[in-house]
Amino acid sequence: MGDLRVRLAKTHTDLNRFTRYLLKDVEALDIMLREGWFETDIIRIGAEQEMCLVDRHGKPAPVNMQLLERLKHPNFVTELAKFNIEANVPPLTFEGNCFSELESNLNDMLHTLREVTFEQDTQAILTGILPTIRKFDINLDNLTPVDRYYSLMEAINMMRGNRYEVRIEGLDELNVLVDSALIEACNTSFQVHLQIKPDEFVRKYNIAQAIAAPVLAIATNSPMLFGKRLWAETRIALFRQSIDTRIASEHLRERSPRVTFGSQWLQGSLLDMYKEDIMRFRVIFMSDIEEDVMECVRNGQTPRLRALNIHNSTVYRWNRACYGISANGKPHLRIENRVFPSGPTVVDEVANAAFWIGLMNGFEDAYGDVTKLMDFDDAKSNFLAAARVGLGSKFTWFNGKKIIDMDLIRKELIPLAKEGLKKANINSEDIEKYIGIIEARNETGITGSRWILNSYAKLIKETTKEEATAAITAAMAKNQEHNEPVHQWKDASTSDIVEYEPTNMIVEEFMTTDLFTVKKDDLVELSADIIDWKRIRYMPVEDDEGRLIGLISSRALLRHFLRKSRYPDDKDTRVEDLMVKNPITITPQATIYEAMDLMRNNQLGCLPVVNKDSLVGIITESNFLDITASLLKRLAQKRNNKKKDKDKGGLV
Helix, strand or coil: CCCCCCEECCCHHHHHHHHHHHHHHHHHHHHHHHCCCCCCCCCEEEEEEEEEEEECCCCECCCHHHHHHHHCCCCEEECCECCEEEEEEEEEECCECHHHHHHHHHHHHHHHHHHHHHHCCEEEECCCECCCCCHHHCCHHHECCCHHHHHHHHHHHHHHCCCEEEEEECCCEEEEEECCHHHHHHECEEEEEEEECHHHHHHHHHHHHHHHHHHHHCCCCECEECCEECCCEHHHHHHHHHCCCCCCCCCCCCCCCCEECCCCCCCCCHHHHHHHHHHHCCCCEECCCCCCHHHHHHCCCCCCCHHHHHHHCCCEECEEEEEEECCCCCEEEEEEECCCECCCCHHHHHHHHHHHHHHHHHHHHHHCCHHHCCCHHHHHHHHHHHHHHCCCCEEECHHHCEEEHHHHHHHHHHHHHHHHHHHCCECHHHHHHHHHHHHHHHHHCCCHHHHHHHHHHHHCCCCCHHHHHHHHHHHHHHHHHHCCCHHHCCCCCHHHCCCCCHHHCEHHHHCECCCCCECCCCEHHHHHHHHHHHCCCEEEEECCCCEEEEEEEHHHHHHHHHHHHHCCCCCCCEHHHHCEECCCCECCCCEHHHHHHHHHHCCCCEEEEEECCEEEEEEEHHHHHHHHHHHHHHHHHHHHHHHHHHHCCCCC
């Protein structure tokens, strides 16, 4: 979430004033590190749980402010969008049954949240990217009304303009323009914190970088966005593109993205990372700083280093260094692992955390200095491969060895994680339970992403895309309540949906987007052949900029060729001669009812879908037939269920 008491640094005076505080914080941190101020006698773990809020149809529910008002709980906080919420888990000492305690605490917090969401007819879902999220949901009306978030949107707009192009290619391809960086709110994560001793920080940070790929591969849970099957962990690509403040240039100058894996191993000191981030990334936020950090240091008081923390919160490293103050007043350092998606269940998340923390604690004993065994570029390449492919990726591991991630996890990393947990005196029951989940997930190959893709592949053969994603979301909710690990889940089916009412659907959800179009100067024969080949009845006519200028129908073509057969001529007829000019259109944000009324009242067989003058889709009678078929099937299932209940003597 970050510090909410911030504002944009708009003038050079503001910028310079805050920068001075930032530089003093670095100086104070340097003194504290050299003089050994930091807590070293205890190691703690912690977590931040981000969630999506959905309505009874599984669609995003922008109600976080209302829920927080009813919760009145200090550990629940806002997130960027109104349909997200975050729970901060109190830190635990890294020992004994800390992981089962972490699971219990997370479940208790979810139970507290569910009591309130039930009253609001909403639900919290743990998922890296909500399968039912729509481009329609990513508008600034859904930005959480907090000054920090307004300032963040404004700052990114100032640096890159208000056009955000997102391009991600996987099994499908997403190429979309959005109006703001709010698209980042599609991402929800489970962020794990591990306290680190200062003299171990550099070595531990490099270990976190080296193992980022395999721990991500086994934990992927975000394979879809806007109904497109993209990366196994699409969050990685989406976060980078949505918060990227770089602009295109004619020159080959290198510029670093604010969302970054890094460019080299950490050398020297933690301070080097903070200094690099100050040098590379301009200050976005400022705040009124009341603390004189140098005076605090002189008086032996632990400074908050608020300026440094504010700037650090605007640089999004996948493994991020964090400074904090413990309850005993001593400063401490943490590594925040940001690679894990939210979900699939709490027990899965805790297993991911145990796997990562176990590796962090045991890796150096087994391998020593990781920078001597592996090129940084290989660590980075492995991370991107894991994000794209998920489990089944091929890595370049130590000493250039090529290995499939599943073999690496089974042969080397699982035993190493167990040893790392034993070293911290973690209870054997916790080790077997949580690392056992990782073991089973690796053996079956079923991660959250693979379950979603398997379910979608089956559902899309029998129903619409909208109902398929609704069924997946509904199945997620059921399985999460039972807290069963994802490798034990059955594939989602339409029977998982408690209620299916397409009345709340918008055009964007059921329009056809794989379009075949012609230009006004094309031959009529070309349009006729395309309509015949694709067995469609209507084809849009667009100009070179993708703007809709007409519509040609099979009926118009039939009349043309019938007339031509009776009255032959040598004239080449162009599409422009037969098309309907300025056809009636509809926007993607319109409801299904509006589309039906428009088609019925104007006796239309189709409606081109236009957004800001650009053709983005088309809806026809066949789309409505698909919806009708789904509804009839659902009504039949409901009747059969009632009959079964009656036959069993149950209540109807």
